Amino acid sequence: xxxxxGCDSGSTYTKCVxxxxxxxxxxxxxxxxxxxxxxxxxxxxxxxxxxxxDLHSAEELTxxxxxxxxxxxxxxxDENISEISCHAMxxxxxxxxxxAIIDIGGQDVKGIAVDADGTVLNFAMNDKCAAGTGRFFEAxxxxxxxxxxxxxxxxxxxxxxxxxxxxxxxxxESEVISLVGExxxxxxxxxxxxxxxxxxxxxxxxKAGATDQITLTGGCAKxxxxxxxxEKVLHIKCVDLPIDPQLMGALGAAEYARQKGM
Amino acid sequence: MKDLKHMYYFEQLLENAENDLVREALAEGRKCIGSVxxxxxxxxMELPGVFPxxxxxxxxxxxxxxxxxxxxxxxxxTRALLERAIEGGYQFLDCILAPDGCSMLNRCVENMELLxxxxxEDFFYKYLEVPMKADDNALSLYVGQCRTKxxxxxxxxxxxxxxxxxxxxxxxxxxxxCRLINAIGDxxxxxxxxxxxxxxxxxxxxxxxxxxxxxxxxxxxxxEEIKTRERDEKPPYxxxxxxxxxxxxxxDMIKLxxxxxxxxxxxxxxxxxxxxxHEIVLNDTEDVLTQICRxxxxxxxxxxxxxxxxxxxxKKYVHKIAEEYHADGIIFEQMKFCDPWAYERMTASxxxxxxxxxxxxxxxxxxxxxxxxxxxxxVQAFVESLEIKKIQGGKKHE
Numbered sequence: 277x278x279x280x281x282g283c284d285s286g287s288t289y290t291k292c293v294x295x296x297x298x299x300x301x302x303x304x305x306x307x308x309x310x311x312x313x314x315x316x317x318x319x320x321x322x323x324x325x326x327x328x329x330d331l332h333s334a335e336e337l338t339x340x341x342x343x344x345x346x347x348x349x350x351x352x353x354d355e356n357i358s359e360i361s362c363h364a365m366x367x368x369x370x371x372x373x374x375x376a377i378i379d380i381g382g383q384d385v386k387g388i389a390v391d392a393d394g395t396v397l398n399f400a401m402n403d404k405c406a407a408g409t410g411r412f413f414e415a416x417x418x419x420x421x422x423x424x425x426x427x428x429x430x431x432x433x434x435x436x437x438x439x440x441x442x443x444x445x446x447x448x449e450s451e452v453i454s455l456v457g458e459x460x461x462x463x464x465x466x467x468x469x470x471x472x473x474x475x476x477x478x479x480x481x482x483k484a485g486a487t488d489q490i491t492l493t494g495g496c497a498k499x500x501x502x503x504x505x506x507e508k509v510l511h512i513k514c515v516d517l518p519i520d521p522q523l524m525g526a527l528g529a530a531e532y533a534r535q536k537g538m
Numbered sequence: 539m540k541d542l543k544h545m546y547y548f549e550q551l552l553e554n555a556e557n558d559l560v561r562e563a564l565a566e567g568r569k570c571i572g573s574v575x576x577x578x579x580x581x582x583m584e585l586p587g588v589f590p591x592x593x594x595x596x597x598x599x600x601x602x603x604x605x606x607x608x609x610x611x612x613x614x615x616t617r618a619l620l621e622r623a624i625e626g627g628y629q630f631l632d633c634i635l636a637p638d639g640c641s642m643l644n645r646c647v648e649n650m651e652l653l654x655x656x657x658x659e660d661f662f663y664k665y666l667e668v669p670m671k672a673d674d675n676a677l678s679l680y681v682g683q684c685r686t687k688x689x690x691x692x693x694x695x696x697x698x699x700x701x702x703x704x705x706x707x708x709x710x711x712x713x714x715x716c717r718l719i720n721a722i723g724d725x726x727x728x729x730x731x732x733x734x735x736x737x738x739x740x741x742x743x744x745x746x747x748x749x750x751x752x753x754x755x756x757x758x759x760x761x762e763e764i765k766t767r768e769r770d771e772k773p774p775y776x777x778x779x780x781x782x783x784x785x786x787x788x789x790d791m792i793k794l795x796x797x798x799x800x801x802x803x804x805x806x807x808x809x810x811x812x813x814x815x816h817e818i819v820l821n822d823t824e825d826v827l828t829q830i831c832r833x834x835x836x837x838x839x840x841x842x843x844x845x846x847x848x849x850x851x852x853k854k855y856v857h858k859i860a861e862e863y864h865a866d867g868i869i870f871e872q873m874k875f876c877d878p879w880a881y882e883r884m885t886a887s888x889x890x891x892x893x894x895x896x897x898x899x900x901x902x903x904x905x906x907x908x909x910x911x912x913x914x915x916x917v918q919a920f921v922e923s924l925e926i927k928k929i930q931g932g933k934k935h936e
Contacts, residue, residue: 299702345911360919384912401912401918 278338279331279538282529283321283358285313285346288382288410289495292320293536294328294337295525303327305365306524307383313346317535321351339537341529342393345383357532359525360388360399365495367393370519376427378477378485378506379524382410385476385530394531400483408516410495410531412445413502416469419449423474424499425467430500436468448472466501474505481510497521539732541768543763544756548740551748552789555594555622557628563589563749569632569696574619574647575639576669576808577842579834580746581818582688582827583635583709587698587748592809593633594787595622598906613875614905616646616881617786633661633695635863637668639842640878648662664691671845672835678833689827705826709818715750718757719815723762726803727863731936732767735781735802737790742811746787750887775801777924780860782806782886783871784879791907795869798917800924806839812859813819813837841882853886857894866924867897869917875900897924 277296284291286309288442294303303324321340325331334352336339343362344352350356359381367374368390377388385408389397402408417427438460442448448469455465473496481490492514496502498521507514519527553555564570571583573590577778583590595618604621622628628650636647644665651655651663664687669676700702719742725733741760746752780802785808786792792802798852805811818833839852860868870887872879887898899920907913 345915358915358919360915361922384915396919396923399916401916469549 277330278537279328279336279408280530280533281321281324281337282362282526282531282533283317283333283340283342284346284362284523284525284529285309285317285342285344285350286495286525288414288438289522290296290316290320290344290346291523292317292324293523293527293530294324294331294529295530296403297534297538299534301519301527301530304520306522309346313349314351315375317342317346317350317443326422334499335369337500337533339464343529351467353442355395355535355536357529360386360401361396362525362528362532364388364390364396364528365394365531366524367491367493367517368370368507369531370524371515373489374491374515374517375489376481376484377491377524378481378486380409380473380477380502381494385409385473385480387480387482387486390484394528396462398485400480402480404463408473409445412448413419413469413499414427415445415449415468416452417428419452419456420466422483428470428499428501430463431450431466431470432504434461434463434530436461436464436467438464438468440465440472441470441486442474451513453500467505470501470505473507474509477506478509488512493517493521493524495522527529539767541882542733542767544738544758544760545737545740546710547756548744549789551744552594555591555596555597555747557748558872559752560591560630560747561899562752564630566768569750570630570870572628572631572634572691574634574643575637576814576834577637577639578635578688578838579684579701580668580804581708581712582684582705583692584712584750585692585698585700585704586707587696588692591734591748592746592787593619593622593628593634594747595619595627595635596789597660598622601905607653608645611875612645613640613643613784613873615787615873615876616642616814618905620646620649623650624653626655628654629658631656631661632658633663633691635664635666635691637666637842639795640876642875642877648694660693660695662691664688669835670843672843672848673845677828677832677835678748680835681825681828682829684831694919700828705830709826709830711751713817714754715745715757716815716817717830718747718754719811720762720817722757722761722764723805723811723815729864730769730773730802731801732764732769734796736789736792736796737808738891739786739805740789741813743787743789743809744813746809761824765845773801775799775922776852777801777866777928778803778864779920779924780804780806780809780856780863781871782856782868783883784873784876785809786871787904790909792908794910794914795917798914799921800867800869800917804859805867806856808840813839813855848877849885852882853889853893856886856890857896860894860896861888861923865896866928867899867920870898870900871895872900872902874904
C-alpha cells in the first residue's frame with residue numbers, strides 16, 4: 277500500500293494528514309506551531325506517521341506536499357502548493373458539493389471559489405493586517421480573559437449585538453475594554469466581535485465570487501458564534517463538513533500528493 | 539543557468555541611489571539631474587554635461603518622517619523618496635525636475651524644496667505641467683513646458699547646449715541604450731528564455747539610475763553573453779506572466795514573483811522597458827523638441843492620461859505584449875494609494891479577463907515588498923491556477 281502526506285505548516289497550528297491509495301484518511305495531527313516551522317512540521321509528521329503501522333518515517337511516504345506559510349520548510353516534502361489550492365482540494369474531497377470556502381486561519385482570511393474538479397476558480401485574501409483572523413480572536417478572547425471556545429459560546433447567548441467599529445486588532449481590543457468598562461453586557465460585545473469578523477468574511481467571499489454552497493475552513497471554522505454570524509450576514513446556511521475543517525489544507529495537500537504520486 | 543558575468547556588478551549599482559557610476563560622472567564635472575517620473579522626457583537630460591538619475595530609495599525601512607509630511611494616505615514611493623531625501627540620500631543631485639505626473643509626487647518634491655534637503659547653493663527645482671490628454675493642444679503645452687522648465691533651465695544654470703544638434707546627439711545616445719535593452723529583452727520571447735525577468739529588471743533599472751554612456755560596454759558584453767548562454771534543459775518556471783502596474787524599483791518584487799513559480803516575461807510598469815525603452819524616431823523636417831515630446835506623450839502608457847482613446851490603447855497594448863511575449867497570465871500590481879493605478883487596475887483587469895480572456899491576478903503592494911508571505915501566496919496560487927488552465931485548456935482566473 278502506498279501512502280501520501282500533506283503537511284499544512286500554518287502560523288498558529290501545524291496540521292498533517294496521511295491518506296492511502298484510495299484517498300482514505302488514515303492519520304491526522306493538529307499541533308500548536310512553534311517558532312521554528314521546520315520543527316513543528318517534523319513533530320506533526322512524526323506523530324502522523326506513528327498512527328500508521330506500515331510507516332516508520334516521512335521518507336517512506338510515496339509523495340509529500342507541504343502547504344501553509346511554512347510550506348517551503350516542510351522536511352522531506354516533494355513539492356509545496358499554496359494553501360489556497362490545497363484548501364479548495366481538501367474541501368472538494370470532503371464534500372464535492374461545496375462551491376466556495378471562507379478560510380479563516382491564524383493570520384489571514386480568504387474567500388475561495390472552487391471549481392467542479394476541486395481546483396481554484398477565483399480567490400481573494402486579506403492584506404498585511406490581522407483583522408478578522410485567528411490572531412484577532414485570540415486577542416479578543418484574551419481581553420475577555422477566557423478560552424476561545426468559551427468566548428464563542430458566550431456570543432451565542434446574546435440577545436442583541438453591540439457593533440464594534442474598529443477592525444484593527446489593537447484598537448478593537450481597546451474598544452472592547454472601553455465597552456466592558458461602560459458595563460455593556462459581555463455576551464453582546466462578544467456577538468459584536470463575531471459580527472464584525474463575519475462582515476469581513478462577507479467581503480472576501482463576495483470578492484472571490486462566492487454565491488452558495490459555502491463552507492468554513494481553518495481553525496476559526498470551529499467557532500460556532502462566528503459561523504452563525506457569517507450565516508446571518510451572507511443570508512445562507514454554511515455547509516458542515518464531515519471532516520475537521522481545520523484539516524482541509526493538509527487534506528488537500530495529501531490529495532495533491534496522491535494525484536502526483538500515483 | 540550560469541550567472542551572467544556582470545549581474546553582481548549591476549546589482550551593486552542598485553544598492554544605493556548614489557552609485558559608483560554616478561560618482562564617476564560627477565567627478566568628471568557633469569551635473570546630475572534627479573528625475574521622478576517618465577513624464578519629464580529622460581532624453582532631454584542626456585545632453586552633454588548632464589545626466590539623469592531616476593530617484594529610488596533602496597533598502598527603505600521606516601517611513602515615519604516622510605509620512606509625517608505626506609500623511610499615510612499618499613503612496614509609499616513618494617513617502618520613501620521624501621524620507622530618503624531627509625536622511626540626506628540625495629545630496630549628490632544638482633537639481634530635481636518634477637512633473638505634476640501625480641499630485642503625490644508633486645507634494646513629495648515640494649516638501650523636499652521646503653525642507654531644503656539639498657545643501658548645494660545653486661541647487662534648483664522645476665515643476666512641469668504635463669498633459670493629461672494626448673492631442674495637439676496638449677503637445678503644445680508639453681513642448682512649452684519642456685522648453686522653459688528643462689532646456690532653458692539647464693542652459694541658464696549649467697550652461698548646457700540645448701540646440702537641435704545637441705538634442706539629436708542625445709537622442710542617438712538614448713536610442714543606443716534602448717536598442718541594447720530591447721535586444722536583451724527580446725530573448726524573453728523564447729519558449730525557454732535565456733534570461734530571467736529578475737535579471738532583465740536589474741539591467742533595465744540600471745539604465746534609469748546610472749549615466750547611460752558608462753553602462754554601454756557592460757550592456758554590450760551582456761547581450762553577447764546572452765546570445766550564447768546555455769539554458770537549463772527544463773525551465774524552472776511553471777507559468778509566464780506579464781507584470782503591469784505602478785512603479786517597481788524594488789529588486790525583491792520581481793524576485794518574489796519568480797520565486798513563486800512565474801517567469802516575468804514582460805515588464806509594463808514604470809522602471810520597465812515597455813514602453814520605457816522604446817526608441818525615439820526623428821525626422822529631419824520638424825523641430826526636435828516637438829518630436830521628442832510627441833514621442834513621450836503618445837508612447838506613454840501612464841494611466842494619468844485620461845482621454846478615452848488612450849485608455850483603450852493601454853488595454854490593447856497590455857494585450858498585445860501578452861501575446862507577443864507568450865504570457866499565460868497578467869499580474870496587475872498597484873502600489874497602495876497610487877490613485878491613477880487604482881482605477882486602471884480595476885478597469886483593465888476586468889477587461890483583460892472579460893474581453894480578452896486572459897487570466898489576471900491583481901495585487902496591491904507596499905513600496906518595499908520584502909519577503910511578503912501574502913503576496914507570495916497569492917502569486918503561487920495564481921501560478922497553480924495557470925498550470926491547471928494549461929493542462930485543462932480552459933479559462934481560470936483570480
